[in-house]
Amino acid sequence: MMLGLAWIIGCYAAGVAIIHWLHWQWRRCGKPRTTHYVLQTYNNQLQVEWYLRSLYFFSWMKGKAISVTLADEGSTDDTLAIARRLSLEHQLSICTIAERDLEEWVLKHADEQVVVVRLNQNEGLETAFKYM
Secondary structure: OHHHHHHHHHHHHHHHHHHHHHHHHHHHHOOOOEEEEEEEEOOOOOOHHHHHHHHHHHHHHHOOEEEEEEEEOOOOOOHHHHHHHHHOOOOEEEEEOOHHHHHHHHHHOOOOEEEEEEOOOOOOHHHHHHHO
């Protein structure tokens, strides 16, 4: 009876070890795909903090790697100040960019997974979270 119990525990331990080894090999060989979010803003001080914190929280919860660029179109409110404060906590690139420059940037990064979110257009904000 003890021999049978030792056999069952040994098989279970070997299975766990094999699964962990395979997972380690997959993580070491396969580069995790990073999703790049570009947030296009213009006077969005009310939305930018909530959106950035939600983006980083949900990516952390799902274990996904993300990078975020905030592309501002010349905001006159506290949008950039809020983004600079949040860039101390998270990896966040901030730049001022025009609409045509943003389209060129996205075309240059066509081989990556890029999600452009226009915060000044409220419809469709919830769809960006489905890409995570």
